[in-house]
Amino acid sequence: MALDFQRKIPASFERVRGNEFGYNAKQVDQFLQRARVALETPKAAIHAVTSADVRSVSFDPVKGGYAAAVVDAALDRLEDAFARRERDELIAAKGEDAWLREIGSLSGILRGRLHRPDGERFRRPSKKKARSYNILDVDNLCYDLIGYLEEDKPLSVDNVRRVVFRPAVGKDGYEETQVDAFLDRVVELMAAID
Structure with missing residues:
Protein backbone atom coordinates (compact mmCIF):
# COMPACT_ATOMS: atom_id res chain seq x y z
CA MET A 1 0.00 0.00 0.00
CA ALA A 2 2.71 2.52 0.96
CA LEU A 3 4.80 1.76 -2.12
CA ASP A 4 1.75 2.17 -4.34
CA PHE A 5 1.11 5.57 -2.77
CA GLN A 6 4.75 6.63 -3.28
CA ARG A 7 4.64 5.80 -6.98
CA LYS A 8 1.67 8.11 -7.43
CA ILE A 9 2.98 11.12 -5.47
CA PRO A 10 5.70 13.18 -7.15
CA ALA A 11 8.77 14.30 -5.20
CA SER A 12 7.66 17.87 -5.81
CA PHE A 13 4.69 19.41 -7.53
CA GLU A 14 4.14 21.68 -10.47
CA ARG A 15 4.15 25.32 -9.43
CA VAL A 16 1.88 28.12 -10.58
CA ARG A 17 3.33 31.23 -12.22
CA GLY A 18 5.14 33.62 -9.92
CA ASN A 19 2.27 36.12 -9.88
CA GLU A 20 -0.43 33.48 -9.22
CA PHE A 21 -1.39 31.95 -5.90
CA GLY A 22 -0.80 28.30 -5.10
CA TYR A 23 -0.30 26.22 -1.97
CA ASN A 24 2.61 27.01 0.32
CA ALA A 25 5.25 24.49 -0.86
CA LYS A 26 6.94 24.17 2.53
CA GLN A 27 3.64 23.38 4.28
CA VAL A 28 2.69 20.83 1.62
CA ASP A 29 6.09 19.13 1.76
CA GLN A 30 6.06 18.99 5.56
CA PHE A 31 2.57 17.52 5.70
CA LEU A 32 3.27 14.94 3.01
CA GLN A 33 6.50 13.89 4.72
CA ARG A 34 4.65 13.44 8.02
CA ALA A 35 1.89 11.53 6.23
CA ARG A 36 4.37 9.26 4.43
CA VAL A 37 6.02 8.32 7.72
CA ALA A 38 2.62 7.70 9.33
CA LEU A 39 1.51 5.54 6.40
CA GLU A 40 4.72 3.54 5.94
CA THR A 41 5.80 3.11 9.57
CA PRO A 42 2.88 4.09 11.81
CA LYS A 43 4.59 2.95 15.00
CA ALA A 44 7.59 5.18 14.28
CA ALA A 45 5.47 8.23 13.47
CA ILE A 46 5.72 11.07 15.96
CA HIS A 47 2.31 12.37 14.88
CA ALA A 48 -0.47 10.02 13.88
CA VAL A 49 -2.25 10.90 10.65
CA THR A 50 -5.73 9.71 9.70
CA SER A 51 -7.84 9.94 6.58
CA ALA A 52 -9.79 12.72 8.34
CA ASP A 53 -6.53 14.67 8.83
CA VAL A 54 -5.77 14.40 5.13
CA ARG A 55 -9.32 15.41 4.20
CA SER A 56 -9.22 18.52 6.39
CA VAL A 57 -5.66 19.74 5.83
CA SER A 58 -5.29 23.22 4.38
CA PHE A 59 -2.33 25.24 3.20
CA ASP A 60 -1.68 28.96 3.05
CA PRO A 61 -1.91 30.56 -0.39
CA VAL A 62 1.39 32.01 -1.64
CA LYS A 63 2.53 33.43 -4.96
CA GLY A 64 4.38 30.87 -7.03
CA GLY A 65 3.25 27.98 -4.80
CA TYR A 66 2.29 24.47 -5.78
CA ALA A 67 -0.62 24.09 -8.20
CA ALA A 68 -3.66 23.38 -6.04
CA ALA A 69 -5.31 20.90 -8.41
CA VAL A 70 -2.20 18.71 -8.55
CA VAL A 71 -1.73 18.73 -4.76
CA ASP A 72 -5.45 18.08 -4.20
CA ALA A 73 -5.32 15.02 -6.47
CA ALA A 74 -2.34 13.68 -4.51
CA LEU A 75 -4.16 14.32 -1.22
CA ASP A 76 -7.19 12.41 -2.51
CA ARG A 77 -5.01 9.37 -3.21
CA LEU A 78 -3.38 9.73 0.19
CA GLU A 79 -6.75 9.95 1.92
CA ASP A 80 -7.88 6.79 0.12
CA ALA A 81 -4.70 4.96 1.26
CA PHE A 82 -5.32 5.93 4.90
CA ALA A 83 -9.01 5.01 4.65
CA ARG A 84 -8.11 1.55 3.31
CA ARG A 85 -5.62 1.05 6.12
CA GLU A 86 -8.13 2.20 8.76
CA ARG A 87 -10.71 -0.21 7.36
CA ASP A 88 -8.21 -3.09 7.30
CA GLU A 89 -7.06 -2.34 10.85
CA LEU A 90 -10.64 -2.23 12.14
CA ILE A 91 -11.45 -5.53 10.44
CA ALA A 92 -8.25 -7.13 11.78
CA ALA A 93 -8.91 -5.90 15.33
CA LYS A 94 -12.68 -6.34 15.63
Whole structure:
Protein backbone atom coordinates (compact mmCIF):
# COMPACT_ATOMS: atom_id res chain seq x y z
CA MET A 1 0.00 0.00 0.00
CA ALA A 2 2.71 2.52 0.96
CA LEU A 3 4.80 1.76 -2.12
CA ASP A 4 1.75 2.17 -4.34
CA PHE A 5 1.11 5.57 -2.77
CA GLN A 6 4.75 6.63 -3.28
CA ARG A 7 4.64 5.80 -6.98
CA LYS A 8 1.67 8.11 -7.43
CA ILE A 9 2.98 11.12 -5.47
CA PRO A 10 5.70 13.18 -7.15
CA ALA A 11 8.77 14.30 -5.20
CA SER A 12 7.66 17.87 -5.81
CA PHE A 13 4.69 19.41 -7.53
CA GLU A 14 4.14 21.68 -10.47
CA ARG A 15 4.15 25.32 -9.43
CA VAL A 16 1.88 28.12 -10.58
CA ARG A 17 3.33 31.23 -12.22
CA GLY A 18 5.14 33.62 -9.92
CA ASN A 19 2.27 36.12 -9.88
CA GLU A 20 -0.43 33.48 -9.22
CA PHE A 21 -1.39 31.95 -5.90
CA GLY A 22 -0.80 28.30 -5.10
CA TYR A 23 -0.30 26.22 -1.97
CA ASN A 24 2.61 27.01 0.32
CA ALA A 25 5.25 24.49 -0.86
CA LYS A 26 6.94 24.17 2.53
CA GLN A 27 3.64 23.38 4.28
CA VAL A 28 2.69 20.83 1.62
CA ASP A 29 6.09 19.13 1.76
CA GLN A 30 6.06 18.99 5.56
CA PHE A 31 2.57 17.52 5.70
CA LEU A 32 3.27 14.94 3.01
CA GLN A 33 6.50 13.89 4.72
CA ARG A 34 4.65 13.44 8.02
CA ALA A 35 1.89 11.53 6.23
CA ARG A 36 4.37 9.26 4.43
CA VAL A 37 6.02 8.32 7.72
CA ALA A 38 2.62 7.70 9.33
CA LEU A 39 1.51 5.54 6.40
CA GLU A 40 4.72 3.54 5.94
CA THR A 41 5.80 3.11 9.57
CA PRO A 42 2.88 4.09 11.81
CA LYS A 43 4.59 2.95 15.00
CA ALA A 44 7.59 5.18 14.28
CA ALA A 45 5.47 8.23 13.47
CA ILE A 46 5.72 11.07 15.96
CA HIS A 47 2.31 12.37 14.88
CA ALA A 48 -0.47 10.02 13.88
CA VAL A 49 -2.25 10.90 10.65
CA THR A 50 -5.73 9.71 9.70
CA SER A 51 -7.84 9.94 6.58
CA ALA A 52 -9.79 12.72 8.34
CA ASP A 53 -6.53 14.67 8.83
CA VAL A 54 -5.77 14.40 5.13
CA ARG A 55 -9.32 15.41 4.20
CA SER A 56 -9.22 18.52 6.39
CA VAL A 57 -5.66 19.74 5.83
CA SER A 58 -5.29 23.22 4.38
CA PHE A 59 -2.33 25.24 3.20
CA ASP A 60 -1.68 28.96 3.05
CA PRO A 61 -1.91 30.56 -0.39
CA VAL A 62 1.39 32.01 -1.64
CA LYS A 63 2.53 33.43 -4.96
CA GLY A 64 4.38 30.87 -7.03
CA GLY A 65 3.25 27.98 -4.80
CA TYR A 66 2.29 24.47 -5.78
CA ALA A 67 -0.62 24.09 -8.20
CA ALA A 68 -3.66 23.38 -6.04
CA ALA A 69 -5.31 20.90 -8.41
CA VAL A 70 -2.20 18.71 -8.55
CA VAL A 71 -1.73 18.73 -4.76
CA ASP A 72 -5.45 18.08 -4.20
CA ALA A 73 -5.32 15.02 -6.47
CA ALA A 74 -2.34 13.68 -4.51
CA LEU A 75 -4.16 14.32 -1.22
CA ASP A 76 -7.19 12.41 -2.51
CA ARG A 77 -5.01 9.37 -3.21
CA LEU A 78 -3.38 9.73 0.19
CA GLU A 79 -6.75 9.95 1.92
CA ASP A 80 -7.88 6.79 0.12
CA ALA A 81 -4.70 4.96 1.26
CA PHE A 82 -5.32 5.93 4.90
CA ALA A 83 -9.01 5.01 4.65
CA ARG A 84 -8.11 1.55 3.31
CA ARG A 85 -5.62 1.05 6.12
CA GLU A 86 -8.13 2.20 8.76
CA ARG A 87 -10.71 -0.21 7.36
CA ASP A 88 -8.21 -3.09 7.30
CA GLU A 89 -7.06 -2.34 10.85
CA LEU A 90 -10.64 -2.23 12.14
CA ILE A 91 -11.45 -5.53 10.44
CA ALA A 92 -8.25 -7.13 11.78
CA ALA A 93 -8.91 -5.90 15.33
CA LYS A 94 -12.68 -6.34 15.63
CA GLY A 95 -13.81 -8.32 12.61
CA GLU A 96 -15.71 -7.53 9.47
CA ASP A 97 -19.00 -7.28 11.36
CA ALA A 98 -17.63 -4.32 13.36
CA TRP A 99 -16.64 -2.57 10.15
CA LEU A 100 -20.07 -3.24 8.64
CA ARG A 101 -21.77 -1.87 11.78
CA GLU A 102 -19.66 1.28 11.59
CA ILE A 103 -20.45 1.76 7.90
CA GLY A 104 -24.13 1.07 8.56
CA SER A 105 -24.25 3.57 11.40
CA LEU A 106 -22.66 6.35 9.35
CA SER A 107 -24.80 5.48 6.35
CA GLY A 108 -27.94 5.69 8.51
CA ILE A 109 -26.99 9.13 9.80
CA LEU A 110 -26.38 10.40 6.27
CA ARG A 111 -29.55 8.86 4.87
CA GLY A 112 -31.61 10.66 7.49
CA ARG A 113 -30.59 14.00 6.02
CA LEU A 114 -30.73 12.80 2.41
CA HIS A 115 -34.39 11.85 2.78
CA ARG A 116 -35.50 15.22 4.09
CA PRO A 117 -37.79 17.16 1.72
CA ASP A 118 -36.31 19.23 -1.10
CA GLY A 119 -35.27 22.64 0.13
CA GLU A 120 -35.17 21.46 3.76
CA ARG A 121 -32.08 19.24 3.90
CA PHE A 122 -29.81 21.89 5.42
CA ARG A 123 -30.27 25.09 7.38
CA ARG A 124 -30.27 28.52 5.79
CA PRO A 125 -27.68 31.15 6.77
CA SER A 126 -28.77 33.47 9.56
CA LYS A 127 -27.25 36.56 7.92
CA LYS A 128 -29.07 38.12 4.99
CA LYS A 129 -26.02 38.53 2.76
CA ALA A 130 -24.06 35.44 3.79
CA ARG A 131 -22.74 33.28 0.98
CA SER A 132 -24.65 30.06 0.56
CA TYR A 133 -25.01 27.15 -1.85
CA ASN A 134 -27.70 26.86 -4.51
CA ILE A 135 -30.45 24.69 -3.05
CA LEU A 136 -31.29 22.90 -6.31
CA ASP A 137 -27.62 21.97 -6.91
CA VAL A 138 -27.24 20.54 -3.41
CA ASP A 139 -30.55 18.68 -3.57
CA ASN A 140 -29.55 17.16 -6.93
CA LEU A 141 -26.31 15.85 -5.41
CA CYS A 142 -28.40 14.40 -2.57
CA TYR A 143 -30.44 12.44 -5.14
CA ASP A 144 -27.20 11.12 -6.65
CA LEU A 145 -26.07 10.06 -3.17
CA ILE A 146 -29.35 8.27 -2.51
CA GLY A 147 -28.84 6.42 -5.79
CA TYR A 148 -25.33 5.45 -4.75
CA LEU A 149 -26.26 4.32 -1.24
CA GLU A 150 -29.60 2.66 -1.91
CA GLU A 151 -29.76 1.70 -5.57
CA ASP A 152 -26.10 0.80 -6.22
CA LYS A 153 -25.81 3.52 -8.86
CA PRO A 154 -22.23 4.46 -9.71
CA LEU A 155 -20.81 7.61 -8.14
CA SER A 156 -17.16 8.37 -7.64
CA VAL A 157 -15.87 9.72 -4.35
CA ASP A 158 -13.87 12.18 -6.45
CA ASN A 159 -17.13 13.54 -7.90
CA VAL A 160 -18.24 14.35 -4.37
CA ARG A 161 -14.83 15.79 -3.43
CA ARG A 162 -14.83 18.09 -6.46
CA VAL A 163 -18.48 19.10 -6.55
CA VAL A 164 -19.10 22.79 -7.17
CA PHE A 165 -22.40 24.40 -6.34
CA ARG A 166 -23.65 27.64 -7.83
CA PRO A 167 -23.51 30.45 -5.30
CA ALA A 168 -26.56 31.84 -3.58
CA VAL A 169 -27.01 34.61 -1.03
CA GLY A 170 -28.45 34.30 2.44
CA LYS A 171 -31.68 32.37 2.86
CA ASP A 172 -31.88 31.72 -0.89
CA GLY A 173 -29.35 28.91 -0.32
CA TYR A 174 -28.12 26.32 2.12
CA GLU A 175 -25.51 27.26 4.72
CA GLU A 176 -22.10 26.39 3.27
CA THR A 177 -20.46 25.14 6.46
CA GLN A 178 -23.25 22.64 7.19
CA VAL A 179 -23.24 21.28 3.63
CA ASP A 180 -19.43 21.04 3.67
CA ALA A 181 -19.43 19.15 6.98
CA PHE A 182 -22.04 16.73 5.62
CA LEU A 183 -20.02 16.14 2.46
CA ASP A 184 -16.93 15.41 4.57
CA ARG A 185 -18.87 12.58 6.20
CA VAL A 186 -20.08 11.38 2.80
CA VAL A 187 -16.48 11.25 1.56
CA GLU A 188 -15.48 9.40 4.74
CA LEU A 189 -18.17 6.80 4.07
CA MET A 190 -17.43 6.42 0.37
CA ALA A 191 -13.67 6.11 0.97
CA ALA A 192 -14.33 3.40 3.56
CA ILE A 193 -16.65 1.47 1.23
CA ASP A 194 -14.69 1.68 -2.02
